[in-house]
Amino acid sequence: xxxHKCSTQVERLAVVETGRRRRWTDDEKLKIVLESxxxxxxxxxxxxxxxxxxxxxxxxxxxxEADRGDAxxxxxxxxxxxxxxxxxxxxxxxxxxxxxxxxxxxxxxxxQRRVIVDAGVDADALARVLAVLERR
Numbered sequence: 001x002x003x004h005k006c007s008t009q010v011e012r013l014a015v016v017e018t019g020r021r022r023r024w025t026d027d028e029k030l031k032i033v034l035e036s037x038x039x040x041x042x043x044x045x046x047x048x049x050x051x052x053x054x055x056x057x058x059x060x061x062x063x064x065e066a067d068r069g070d071a072x073x074x075x076x077x078x079x080x081x082x083x084x085x086x087x088x089x090x091x092x093x094x095x096x097x098x099x100x101x102x103x104x105x106x107x108x109x110x111x112q113r114r115v116i117v118d119a120g121v122d123a124d125a126l127a128r129v130l131a132v133l134e135r136r
Contacts, residue, residue: 030064032046032050032057033057036057037061043057043061104116105119109130109133109134
């Protein structure tokens with residue numbers, strides 16, 4: 001009936017090492033990412049040269065660009081300022097024009113809405129604010 005016979009014979013089991021996962025330092029990753037950005041369309045060739053997959057290199061590139069963008073946005077920077085006396089330098093820039101006299105304008109929209117603006121308000125911006133307030 002059944003052609004399969006149970007066997008008590010134990011077969012040999014061999015464990016084959018498929019290689020271990022490589023660990024890349026941040027410096028190595030950065031070097032590879034910068035190399036891939038040197039020339040356009042160099043992602044595949046750079047990945048092959050270093051023995052990594054193209055998708056892994058793209059992940060590293062996105063991470064690098066995100067880190068770089070965050071660093072540029074979050075780090076405040078100082079701008080050097082130089083104070084120069086106009087009497088000391090005949091080629092100095094003229095002083096900035098005097099600002100117009102300050103004045104206030106109060107715009108009342110109903111009993112509970114009031115907008116107070118200075119004389120130098122941008123008319124287009126004020127019009128947009130008033131349009132939004134009128135809709136409410």
